[in-house]
Amino acid sequence: MDIIASHCCSKRGTSLDAGVSVAGDPRTTARRKDMVFIPGGTFLMGSNAFYREERPVRSETVDGFWIDRFPVTNGEFSRFTAATGYVTFSERVPTRKMYPDAAPEFLVPGSLVFVKPPRPVSLRDYRAWWAYVPGANWRHPNGPSSSIQHKDKYPVVHVTYEDAQAYAAWAGKELPDEAQWEFAARGGLEGAAYAWGDAANPEGRYMANTWQGRFPFENLSQDGFEGTSPVDAFPPNGFGLHDMAGNVWEWTSSLYSPQGGADKSCCQRDDADPRRQLYVVKGGSHLCAPNYCLRFRPAARQGESTDSSTCHIGFRCVVRGSN
Numbered sequence: 001m002d003i004i005a006s007h008c009c010s011k012r013g014t015s016l017d018a019g020v021s022v023a024g025d026p027r028t029t030a031r032r033k034d035m036v037f038i039p040g041g042t043f044l045m046g047s048n049a050f051y052r053e054e055r056p057v058r059s060e061t062v063d064g065f066w067i068d069r070f071p072v073t074n075g076e077f078s079r080f081t082a083a084t085g086y087v088t089f090s091e092r093v094p095t096r097k098m099y100p101d102a103a104p105e106f107l108v109p110g111s112l113v114f115v116k117p118p119r120p121v122s123l124r125d126y127r128a129w130w131a132y133v134p135g136a137n138w139r140h141p142n143g144p145s146s147s148i149q150h151k152d153k154y155p156v157v158h159v160t161y162e163d164a165q166a167y168a169a170w171a172g173k174e175l176p177d178e179a180q181w182e183f184a185a186r187g188g189l190e191g192a193a194y195a196w197g198d199a200a201n202p203e204g205r206y207m208a209n210t211w212q213g214r215f216p217f218e219n220l221s222q223d224g225f226e227g228t229s230p231v232d233a234f235p236p237n238g239f240g241l242h243d244m245a246g247n248v249w250e251w252t253s254s255l256y257s258p259q260g261g262a263d264k265s266c267c268q269r270d271d272a273d274p275r276r277q278l279y280v281v282k283g284g285s286h287l288c289a290p291n292y293c294l295r296f297r298p299a300a301r302q303g304e305s306t307d308s309s310t311c312h313i314g315f316r317c318v319v320r321g322s323n
Contacts, residue, residue: 089159138159280304
């Protein structure tokens with residue numbers, strides 16, 4: 001069912017009118033299944049209270065748009081690949097031309113997978129918990145022996161910017177830009193720290209799939225999940241959108257430019273090739289922890305190179321305009 005969300009720049013809430021039908025071309029109606037219309041508006045983007053790359057708070061205006069209620073799922077991505085024969089970046093053989101300095105063992109199809117270390121490690125070196133795993137891809141998120149069987153409602157991961165763009169084009173949609181994504185994530189709560197308000201866990205309730213415990217070696221899974229979760233496992237925000245915080249980071253169509261004098265976030269790989277453009281990802285993931293990466297918030301952002309393929313990045317789509 002489609003929902004029209006009324007924007008209200010107030011922490012007091014947002015009104016939702018459910019069951020609004022979309023007239024016109026039935027193909028358009030089908031394209032907007034499980035999408036929410038967000039009327040345009042002006043809002044305060046960014047945050048001065050957390051990381052430098054989110055500063056300064058500034059006024060931004062967006063026009064009305066439709067946005068997916070959920071991140072794109074394994075089931076949806078499976079239908080795309082079955083219909084088109086598309087092969088994702090992490091399923092292709094990387095070449096020496098693409099990566100002239102790579103060790104031979106890395107010139108095989110694969111992707112970055114989080115590997116929980118058995119003991120405390122320095123938070124200064126991401127290599128203590130990230131590994132390039134041959135055979136890891138969206139069908140095998142933790143390596144060749146893993147699968148997405150019975151996980152149709154989980155967000156697709158190990159998708160690069162190119163992969164997300166290809167799916168969006170096939171679906172007759174686009175990737176949101178950063179302002180659209182953040183406006184939608186706020187759910188009508190002007191200036192709130194989180195997509196649901198200012199308390200991280202209101203009344204002890206976990207509102208998103210994030211990391212509990214000491215990252216990266218201790219995951220208490222108090223929210224019920226270790227790793228990704230079904231896209232409808234946590235409550236929606238004020239616009240009826242799920243997983244705008246946690247679970248997986250989401251690609252946007254905006255080029256990354258540092259804010260507040262910061263050149264990168266804590267989660268961004270130090271060896272990002274400057275020859276490749278960085279695009280903004282938003283929303284944080286199940287690997288975000290208060291002791292390392294408190295980024296499961298609307299204002300949070302980081303830059304990822306277009307060939308970034310990991311177990312904690314996905315995406316959702318938009319349709320611009322009201323028709």
